[in-house]
Structures are given as C-alpha cells and as structure tokens.
Amino acid sequence: MRAHTSLFAALAVVAALATRSAFALATEQPSGDDVALSSWTCPERMPSTPNLVLNPSFETVDARSATQDKYFTEAAQWTPSFLSVNENRVGPGADDVRDGESAYDGEYFERFGTNEIISYTSEGAYTLLPGKKYILSFFARGTGGRNGVSFGPGMLLDARIDGSSLSSPVTSFPRGRPWTQYCVPGFIQGSVGAKTLSFRLQDQPGNIAIDLVALQEYYFPPVTxxxxxxxxxxxxxxxxxxxxxxxxxxxxxxxxxxxxxxxxxxxxxxxxxxxxxxxxxxxxxxxxxKRLPGSTCLRDAVCFSGKCDANGRCAPAPSKGDPGCYCSDDQHCKTGYCSKPASGHFGICKGKKPFGAACNRDAACMRGQCITQRCVPKAYLGESGDYCNNSNQCRTCRCTRQHKCSSKPRPRDLVA
Structure with a gap:
C-alpha cells in the first residue's frame, strides 16, 4: 500500500448544486463515540424517486483512462487523488480481484484503502430544493488487504458538509460482511447556499468496497x-x-x-x-x-291458482273454473260440475244438465240426482212436466209412462 503523509483517506462526493439550493443537515442526529457501520441503517421503506448520482455503480469508464491498464481505469464522474493497487475501479479483467470479489450492481465496483482520496463530480445539473429532504445511501462490504488485514478498531468513516460531520463517525466494520445497504443517519435537506458533501475514511491497513451510491429525494407519492x-x-x-x-x-x-x-x-x-x-x-x-289451468306443473307455485293437482296439471282455484276450463274435480268449476270420462282423471268444466239429460253422477245434474244414467228430480220435488222415472220424484207422486210428472192422476199411465 502506498504511503501518504496523512492517516486519513477520504471518499469525497462533490455535488454541483444550483445557486439557491444545497445540502443542510436534518434536525435529528444520532450521537455516541463508538458506532458500527451496521447502525447506519436505512429506513424500512426506501423511496423510488430518481437517483441524482450519475454513474452510481462505476459501470461507465472515464474516457481519459479508457486506454490505460484496466486495473487503473477511472470511473466517469469519479476522480481519484492518485492511482494505486488499493484505489481502483474493480471489475472483469482486473488483476487484483480478492476473496472472490464481485460487484453488487452491474460488473464494477470501487475499492478504497488507507491514505487515498476519491472525489465525485457531477457533470449534470441537479437541484436539491429547499423544503424537501433527501437520503444518501450506498452498498458496502469489508475486504482483506494483500496480507489479509481486516477492519477493526481505529477505523473511522463519517459523512460531512463543509467539514462538519452529519453523524457520529463509524468506528467498527468487520471484514467479511456481505454487500449491505447503508444510509447516512438523518435526512439531508435543501437550503440556500453552495455546500460540499463528502465521506471521510480513516483506517488501519485494509480496504472497503462500495457500489450503487444513491442520492434521492425522500418522498412517497400519496397512494390512491x-x-x-x-x-x-x-x-x-x-x-x-x-x-x-x-x-x-x-x-x-x-x-x-x-x-x-x-x-x-x-x-x-x-x-x-x-x-x-x-x-x-x-x-x-x-x-x-305463472301457468294457466291445464298446464303441466310440479308444484303449486307454478300455477296462477296456486294449485298443482295430482295429475301434474294446474287446476283452477276453487269454484273459479269457467265452462270449458280444465278441471280434475267438481269443486274447481263455477258450475260445480267437471265433465270427465268415467275412466278419466280430468276433464273440462260444463254447465249442469236438466232433468232427463244423460248423466253418470249426481254432480252432472242441475237440480236433482242421477238415476239410471238420467238426471231426475230429488224425492217429491219434481214439478208438472219435469222428467221422472219414478212417481216419488214428483210432488203429486204421479209420473206418467212418458216419464213426466203430472198434476192429474191417470192410474193406467202411472209409473209405479
């Protein structure tokens, strides 16, 4: 490792800021004399706002050093104080890759050792606005030197604005820790006046690797x-x-x-x-x-009448069936008579029959009864001229051989 007059090595990130905007320290700052880098924890929720750092993962090579040995090439926007075996852009083709080193993001990362300074200069114009707050994060891991020396007591890493620390310095970072994201404690806020933000690194012999440096506005759009x-x-x-x-x-x-x-x-x-x-x-x-009388059905609710009969057909409501309407029982008809075949289970509503008409049951007859398949008056109710087939059907008890009730007795014409 090359000698240097100072015991300090600084990783400086110099931001070109707008005339009226720059960095200011957040009001809440941690304190303490002995701080591990693991305490520089990031918030549980990180923003997705744009990264203001150009070439944050050292993937783009500086054009001035592109023709040099790959081991000593510089990353664009990143300027080393001098080139050495410890201070370089490490990636494919480098002849000093140690401990199975590989980048966290992309193919390249930056390694820093004792007594070296690297500055970051933004070639793009970006503005940190007053009233807004920003967060600075990076991925880091400890690596061994050529002799396997690791970080330990005596290490010091802090972030500064114009030489004033943003937080308590880090004094412990063991070798072998995998790539881990860290955030400088507290938020950086935009303010009036040009300022310089820098990292300062001091340690005993050993190296630290960094990758994916990010400076972002700490803002989360409202969730709709x-x-x-x-x-x-x-x-x-x-x-x-x-x-x-x-x-x-x-x-x-x-x-x-x-x-x-x-x-x-x-x-x-x-x-x-x-x-x-x-x-x-x-x-x-x-x-x-709903279905009309005579329509097929499986349950009462299907029918207008609310009655599905035993034949699986909608029946009229009691005494509601007009002549010609489907019926399966005399009570379905207004007339009280459902005309159906002797061997059938349903028929149609019809008017009741007068005396002397053919019938097959009493319900078919208008005012009487069905005897010998004829409608006749009930006992002693037959008036003169009504059909009869027995004298006791007539009021006068006189039924002629012409089957008519008569008011005048003619003994030889009487029907017994």
Missing amino acids: PPEPPAKAPLGGTCTLPGDCKSNACNEGHCVANHGTALLGQYCNADAQCIHSLLFCSKRSFKCLP
Missing part, C-alpha cells in the same frame, strides 16, 4: 386507494349482501329483494318474483309467467 370492486348484478356470485347491487345475497348468488324480480330476471326462490304474476323456474333460474 383502489376503486372498490363493482357490485355484482342479479345472478352474480357473492359472499355478503354488500357484494350485490341489490344488497341481497342468497345461496352464493345476488338476488332481487322480496317480490321485486321481473320477467326474465335471475332468481333462486319463488318469493323473489312478483308473486301474483311470476314464479321462479328451478331449471332456468329465471322469473317466468
């Missing part, structure tokens, strides 16, 4: 809360009522409120449809028109 998910329409999946536009969830699907679902809308229960007009089809899960 995400738009709430759109509420699901009828039939959409749901877990809670609030998931649905209708604010009603049943069996994992959005449904209409009680008795409000219209024709063709999704449903999974009859009560969701307009009761007097529609029912909920368990096949299509839609509200459909």
